[in-house]
Amino acid sequence: MGKNKDAGFDKKHNDEKRPRKTRNKIIAIAIIAAIVATLVVALSKLDNTKADNTVLIDGIECDTTEYVTFHVHAHLDIFVDSHPLTVPAFIGIENNNHCLYWLHTHSTDGVIHIESPKERGFTLGQFFDIWQSTSKGMPPNDQDPIIYVNGKVVTTSLKDTPLYAHDEITLVYGNPPINMPSFYQFPEGE
Numbered sequence: 001m002g003k004n005k006d007a008g009f010d011k012k013h014n015d016e017k018r019p020r021k022t023r024n025k026i027i028a029i030a031i032i033a034a035i036v037a038t039l040v041v042a043l044s045k046l047d048n049t050k051a052d053n054t055v056l057i058d059g060i061e062c063d064t065t066e067y068v069t070f071h072v073h074a075h076l077d078i079f080v081d082s083h084p085l086t087v088p089a090f091i092g093i094e095n096n097n098h099c100l101y102w103l104h105t106h107s108t109d110g111v112i113h114i115e116s117p118k119e120r121g122f123t124l125g126q127f128f129d130i131w132q133s134t135s136k137g138m139p140p141n142d143q144d145p146i147i148y149v150n151g152k153v154v155t156t157s158l159k160d161t162p163l164y165a166h167d168e169i170t171l172v173y174g175n176p177p178i179n180m181p182s183f184y185q186f187p188e189g190e
């Protein structure tokens with residue numbers, strides 16, 4: 001008898017508890033949903049690729065992320081009176097704003113990294129404009145270089161020489177070098 005009473009009590013107790021459990025579950029789900037929604041909003045703000053306080057250079061953005069969607073490389077050699085001029089590292093990389101222009105250099109190897117959110121054309125002139133705004137050590141700007149692409153002279157100017165993947169671009173100011181580069185051995189995968 002006593003057992004039956006207990007069982008009856010437990011049953012009643014459980015019957016009362018069930019709706020409360022369900023309500024608690026709904027409240028818990030609502031709280032989790034609210035937290036998730038807040039996180040999504042916060043993350044979407046963090047994920048904003050546009051850096052604040054940066055200027056467009058020739059329409060090229062300085063973004064907080066590097067892109068893999070379109071990521072190719074060209075190589076630049078510069079000779080001034082037959083002497084090589086080092087292309088500086090970190091052209092197009094703004095430390096203050098933690099951003100990278102779509103055209104930039106990571107080291108002094110002369111590799112121009114071309115990375116943008118979508119595939120499009122870029123020119124040497126745009127790279128020079130970014131160089132001018134973000135770094136130093138540019139070649140003389142009072143003379144036009146002779147431009148070689150993959151060892152052959154081209155008739156385009158700095159402004160309209162396109163940058164294609166794996167191009168070896170050589171700029172010659174004054175006397176030419178003894179050995180004119182005609183290609184650059186990019187590291188595997190670059």
Ligand SMILES: [Zn+2]
Binds near residue numbers: 071072073113114
């Ligand atoms: Zn790269």
